[in-house]
Amino acid sequence: xxxxxxxxxxxxxxxxxxxxxxxxxxxxxxxxxxxxxxxxxxxxxxxxxxxxxxxxxxxxxxxxxxxxxxxxxxxxxxxxxxxxxxxxxxxxxxxxxxxxxxxxxxxxxxxxxxxxxxxxxxxxxxxxxxxxxxxxxxxxxxxxxxxxxxxxxxxxxxxxxxxxxxxxxxxxxxxxxxxxxxxxxxxxxxxxxxxxxxxxxxxxxxxxxxxxxxxxxxxxxxxxxxxxxxxxxxxxxxxxxxxxxxxxxxxxxxxxxxxxxxxxxxxxxxxxxxxxxxxxxxxxxxxxxxxxxxxxxxxxxxxxxxxxxxxxxxxxxxxxxxxxxxxxxxxxxxxxxxxxxxxxxxxxxxxxxxxxxxxxxxxxxxxxxxxxxxxxxxxxxxxxx
Numbered sequence: 001x002x003x004x005x006x007x008x009x010x011x012x013x014x015x016x017x018x019x020x021x022x023x024x025x026x027x028x029x030x031x032x033x034x035x036x037x038x039x040x041x042x043x044x045x046x047x048x049x050x051x052x053x054x055x056x057x058x059x060x061x062x063x064x065x066x067x068x069x070x071x072x073x074x075x076x077x078x079x080x081x082x083x084x085x086x087x088x089x090x091x092x093x094x095x096x097x098x099x100x101x102x103x104x105x106x107x108x109x110x111x112x113x114x115x116x117x118x119x120x121x122x123x124x125x126x127x128x129x130x131x132x133x134x135x136x137x138x139x140x141x142x143x144x145x146x147x148x149x150x151x152x153x154x155x156x157x158x159x160x161x162x163x164x165x166x167x168x169x170x171x172x173x174x175x176x177x178x179x180x181x182x183x184x185x186x187x188x189x190x191x192x193x194x195x196x197x198x199x200x201x202x203x204x205x206x207x208x209x210x211x212x213x214x215x216x217x218x219x220x221x222x223x224x225x226x227x228x229x230x231x232x233x234x235x236x237x238x239x240x241x242x243x244x245x246x247x248x249x250x251x252x253x254x255x256x257x258x259x260x261x262x263x264x265x266x267x268x269x270x271x272x273x274x275x276x277x278x279x280x281x282x283x284x285x286x287x288x289x290x291x292x293x294x295x296x297x298x299x300x301x302x303x304x305x306x307x308x309x310x311x312x313x314x315x316x317x318x319x320x321x322x323x324x325x326x327x328x329x330x331x332x333x334x335x336x337x338x339x340x341x342x343x344x345x346x347x348x349x350x351x352x353x354x355x356x357x358x359x360x361x362x363x364x365x366x367x368x369x370x371x372x373x374x375x376x377x378x379x380x381x382x383x384x385x
Contacts, residue, residue: 040094040113058097059305064338069093071134076127087115087123095120096127100327103307105314125319128326135329138336141208145240152240152254154202159291160385162245166207166256167295168268170197170222172215172354174312175320185317187215188357194317195222195356196324199256200295205335209328212321222356223262232267239267247382253371257291261356264364269372283384284376302331303353 046053047062055061060068072093078086095113098104099120106117106124113120142148148165156162172193178185185192193215199208210226223229231237242251255269264270271285303309306327313320 040091043094057101058094059101060097060334060338064334065093065097067337068131068333072127072130075130075134087119091115092123092127096124096131099124100306100308100323100330103309103311103313125322128322131326132322132329135333138332139206139209139329143238145238148238148240148254151201151207155291156246158202159293160383161257161287161291163243163252163254164257164291165239165254166199166201167292168197168199168256168258168262169292169295169299170195170261170356171299172356173211173309173320173324174354175317176312176314178316183216185215187354189354191215191312193354194320194324196328196353197222197226197228198295198298198328199228200298202294203335204294204298204301205332206298206328209325211324211328212317214317218357232265237267245378245383248378250374250378252375252378255371257288259292259355260358264368264372266365266368266371268368269375272372272376280376280380284372284379287379298331299353302327305331305334309353 043054043057046057051061054065058065069090073089076089076092080086091113095109095115098112099106099109106120109115109120110117115123142151142165151165152163155164172187172189172191173196174191174193175185177192181192185194187193194211195213195215195217197210197213198206201207208228210228213222213225217225223232239254242253244250245252253266255267258268258270260270260273262268262270269288271288272281277285308323308327313323315323
């Protein structure tokens with residue numbers, strides 16, 4: 001017998017002497033009772049007796065939940081196998097909405113969903129992707145002058161700023177530190193984050209979001225790195241031509257309103273710095289801040305409705321982007337489809353939606369400064385309210 005055969009024989013004999021290993025079970029025994037013991041079974045009972053508790057659990061009423069379930073079912077339905085039953089679409093949607101509403105860890109949710117953390121993770125991320133897809137028509141960025149005019153009409157009626165086509169703001173979304181990322185996501189507030197920048201209409205609905213810029217990027221540069229910033233810089237937004245404001249024949253451009261974190265632009269108006277204020281400029285700042293209320297309110301509702309924003313998202317940045325995007329689409333869907341406000345009061349000291357830092361840029365164009373001065377005069381004369 002040659003040396004190679006002897007070696008093989010020795011290996012086989014060694015393997016034959018090893019005791020059999022204890023195999024891990026395919027699925028934990030108590031997971032098999034999911035149909036009887038999970039939160040879905042409990043909610044079937046709650047829906048028959050207490051609609052308010054159902055609303056509180058999912059941040060929506062049962063009719064809205066059923067509508068959403070019908071939308072996602074074609075994309076999430078799975079076939080049973082000979083080994084085990086698949087996780088139903090109802091269970092996938094339920095655990096996803098509960099995760100978004102509470103921000104609880106997958107390890108914690110397994111005790112109420114009776115699903116493994118790995119299964120919950122897969123279900124949540126896949127469901128969030130599907131939600132963003134099926135709800136895509138609830139967030140449409142205007143691309144015609146008529147669509148921009150419709151938004152401007154809303155700001156004119158509600159906030160007395162007729163040429164305003166959106167309120168813009170950005171927030172840092174706390175995340176866990178990604179492995180091997182150094183300080184790439186470390187922001188000026190001392191935690192790791194990605195940035196959510198959004199434009200909101202007068203009804204507190206998102207018309208555009210840009211999520212995922214790393215928190216270390218200077219806050220004045222957030223707009224620069226966004227798709228919206230590129231369109232704004234290249235005059236490709238299809239905004240209407242300048243038009244008169246009420247009670248005047250003087251033309252003004254259509255504008256977005258922003259805070260100090262954004263640079264002044266012909267189509268982007270922001271408040272005067274505090275050190276440059278006088279009575280007229282104080283009135284201008286008041287009117288601009290009033291028109292910015294919808295975006296502040298939208299972020300407040302987002303934070304109150306979805307507990308996922310009230311602590312750091314314990315996922316890598318790409319997965320966090322999926323979660324945040326789905327929440328924004330759900331915000332619009334719920335704003336349009338339900339009149340019941342399903343929010344939770346929060347401790348503002350624990351809020352993790354942090355404002356962008358005021359920009360230090362001083363290279364605003366003379367044209368932009370001139371438009372701000374003209375608006376200031378208008379707010380204090382023909383447009384005074």
